[in-house]
Amino acid sequence: MTQLITLANELGLTALAIIVFSISLLFPKKEDGRTEVLVTSLGLLALLGLTFTSYAPANTAFGGVYQVSPAAALFKQLFLTAGLLISLLSWPGNSVSSILPCKRMGEYLGLLLLSVAGMCFLVSAQELTLLYVGLELATIPMILLVALNHKELRSAEAGIKYVLFSALSSGLLLYGLSIIYGMTGKLYLAEIATRLQFSPLTVFSLALVMAGVGFKISAVPFHLWTPDTYEGAPVTVTAFLSVASKAAGFVLYYKVISVACGSLVDYCVQMTAILACLTMTFGNLAALHQTNLKRFLAYSSIAQAGYLLIGLTHPGELGMTAVLYYLMVYLFSNVAAFSVVILVAAGTGKEDMREYLGLSETNPKLALVMMLAMFSLAGIPPLAGFLGKFYLFAAAAERGSYWLVFVGAINATISLYYYLIVIKWMYLLKPQEGQEKIQAIDIPWAGQLVLLTTTIAMLLIGIFPQVIRWTEAVAVAKF
């Protein structure tokens, strides 16, 4: 019984998913999807509140397979927040009805909840079996969500690309893990870490594992699925994929690295540093000439994954703090950017940044939120993104990898250029002959709530130092 109470968060998510699935089956006549969104949002809010209380008698369950450390709890709060914001954004009227049909809202939200449950299991897993099952529980509903709108060619194509790449990445990951099991005979992460010795075979298996994880966080050269999947998926799903799914990938990466800590730490750090460089540089260069905002944000999220990898080159507490803090910042900034894209697409059907002409005059609120989000992603001082990048670079500098800091700084400058282009279309350019301003958009309450929450979070996280103290305290405990 105590074990079940320890698992309350995940069990609650699964129960909520079943309830949401059955609402649309029980009341087939009401097909507007509002009930489902309300139930999901309130349920997620309740679970989020539950994570802040210490309800559980123990923080481990099932013989140490499952463990809730402070860092794991923080990650769960991130996932639940992401789920909450995305479910609010799915409120009918916030998103285009042809992309997200109201009568399928039940299955859409249920799958979203199952995916969040998988991520929560992944964070708490201390053993390879649970780690793998949690990962797949997070991924498989995401595949279905990407292909949700299968009557449309783009969505089906995005789905097939995602499913093939994620199956391949699981295959590589598993083959690497099976070799590690062969060398150590253990499945618990902590036990593997003490037994793993240096040998060419270990390096090979770790490379396989890292390749598998690299697909999940879309690190270059394993990023090929990302832009296509992000563009083809329903836009709310893209937002969730770019935030929660990526954060889960980083959890996995951190757990893999912590296994290798000890005899292999130098190899891991070098591989991570190279991945970070490639990912940042490629993501930024490819984002430069994008005009479709979904695709633009896809490449920008690849670049952001590169910055986060810088933090992982520091295996100690500072690296963990930096990554946690940046993930928090990235979550709110990216959801803010995506919510503007979603609301504009719902109101006008426009997804291209060249069509955002005059947004600052017709929809000053949306333009302001978009500007803040772009500045935060680029790392302009008063906003949260600046401190986040600063800590990531500080973590790399503390280990003496100044070249990595240099590459990161150059990349931050490149990224500022293309984030400013979006602002240029919204604020500076005047409509020429034959061009029209974008029309004013009516935003429902749920959309306004998301815009308000993300804006406040972006500003407050950057200003109040308490937040970084909090992440520091959490990072000491690790997973």
Place this chain on the structure above:
Amino acid sequence: MIGPTLSQYLVFSALLFCFGLYGMLTRRNLIAMLMSVELILNAAALNFVAFHHFLYEGDVGGAVFPVFIIAVAAAESAIALAIIIALFRHKNQLDVQDADSLKN
């Protein structure tokens, strides 16, 4: 009774892995690509079972893991086939080279 040894199993699973990876990179038919991925997953499962049987018989983990791998692989291929059918309805063929409506 003399059965195959551990190294024979490992060589076999390494071959399966290589065939799977090769198929994934060279085949252009979606179903063939899916089969290649299944080969990779089965190679990993075979590794676990072989290590469990020859080296770590006391540890149940190695015997349980493949069961999960098989279950998850079945779920994954069911989804992949469903999406392939959806794609086939649009295109009437299964060549990945043709799945290129999402570009830049």
